[in-house]
Amino acid sequence: MREGRASITAGGRAWTTLAPMSEPTGAARRRGPFQVGDQVQLTDPKGRHYTFTLEAGKSFHTHKGAFPHDELIGAPEGTVVRTTGNVAYLALRPLLPDYVLSMPRGAAVVYPKDAGQILAMADIFPGARVVEAGVGSGSLSTFLLRAVGDQGMLHSYERRADFAEIAQGNVERYFGGPHPAWRLTVGDLQDNLSDTEVDRVILDMLAPWECLEAVSKALVPGGILCAYVATTTQLARTVESIREHGTFNEPAAWETMVRTWHVEGLAVRPDHRMIGHTGFLLTARRLADGVEPPMRRRRPAKGAYGEDYSGPGSGSGRG
Numbered sequence: 001m002r003e004g005r006a007s008i009t010a011g012g013r014a015w016t017t018l019a020p021m022s023e024p025t026g027a028a029r030r031r032g033p034f035q036v037g038d039q040v041q042l043t044d045p046k047g048r049h050y051t052f053t054l055e056a057g058k059s060f061h062t063h064k065g066a067f068p069h070d071e072l073i074g075a076p077e078g079t080v081v082r083t084t085g086n087v088a089y090l091a092l093r094p095l096l097p098d099y100v101l102s103m104p105r106g107a108a109v110v111y112p113k114d115a116g117q118i119l120a121m122a123d124i125f126p127g128a129r130v131v132e133a134g135v136g137s138g139s140l141s142t143f144l145l146r147a148v149g150d151q152g153m154l155h156s157y158e159r160r161a162d163f164a165e166i167a168q169g170n171v172e173r174y175f176g177g178p179h180p181a182w183r184l185t186v187g188d189l190q191d192n193l194s195d196t197e198v199d200r201v202i203l204d205m206l207a208p209w210e211c212l213e214a215v216s217k218a219l220v221p222g223g224i225l226c227a228y229v230a231t232t233t234q235l236a237r238t239v240e241s242i243r244e245h246g247t248f249n250e251p252a253a254w255e256t257m258v259r260t261w262h263v264e265g266l267a268v269r270p271d272h273r274m275i276g277h278t279g280f281l282l283t284a285r286r287l288a289d290g291v292e293p294p295m296r297r298r299r300p301a302k303g304a305y306g307e308d309y310s311g312p313g314s315g316s317g318r319g
Contacts, residue, residue, distance in 0.1 A: 106166035109139035134204035138167030209241035
């Protein structure tokens with residue numbers, strides 16, 4: 001790793017310290033003039049997006065004409081190009097939220113609104129050791145790798161080899177090659193998890209409650225389990241299973257919705273469409289070994305564990 005000198009000033013005093021100079025994986029593809037191999041996102045006058053990869057000698061074609069890729073190679077981001085039909089397109093690199101929504105899919109992607117919540121509420125930090133189960137198309141894996149950085153670790157587990165192959169292609173296309181912090185295993189997490197001293201575990205799968213024992217053994221005390229589930233029945237069973245397991249604190253559960261607004265002069269109103277329910281998120285923290293979670297003071301709602309309840313703990317006499 002190359003080192004350079006960084007000047008620091010505080011309290012009227014100045015000194016020099018060594019700072020790492022090498023760029024994190026993929027950083028060079030996020031700044032500077034457009035290069036061959038870069039992803040480019042074009043925006044037309046109606047706000048529609050078109051994404052392609054720059055190749056020397058190739059042309060981009062639309063029903064409004066074409067223009068050569070060479071016109072963008074070496075040009076700065078924010079350049080406007082015109083087709084042979086004299087239609088102007090704004091050229092920028094796609095942001096990560098744009099990329100994951102347009103990349104090839106095997107399974108449904110984790111939407112940016114949920115990925116952002118996972119990064120924040122699961123407290124994914126640079127250098128973190130993270131385990132992920134359920135890779136899908138690689139959307140969340142890409143967000144997680146950007147957060148943990150080259151010095152972190154992301155070990156992803158995916159049951160389906162075809163999904164894993166698509167996810168690997170999407171992740172490597174975004175970073176420009178293999179990421180040094182990523183390891184991808186094809187198989188079930190509960191059967192293959194060998195990682196220890198893990199800081200965070202993210203479960204995007206059908207039955208996360210089946211993995212609690214393996215996850216509990218892998219997480220460090222204070223580590224965070226975060227689960228992403230689609231239905232209320234999955235949410236309820238996961239939460240109750242975490243409570244019953246006894247090695248986690250009281251889980252928190254929520255969902256997020258995003259509504260954009262139309263702003264034009266005095267016409268300020270919410271848009272007619274919004275990104276509503278995509279899934280539920282929940283988090284819980286690993287307790288120290290041998291510690292029992294404190295009893296909850298809040299009493300369950302009347303009937304919450306009545307005769308019709310058949311989930312975890314249904315035979316424990318709760319009511």
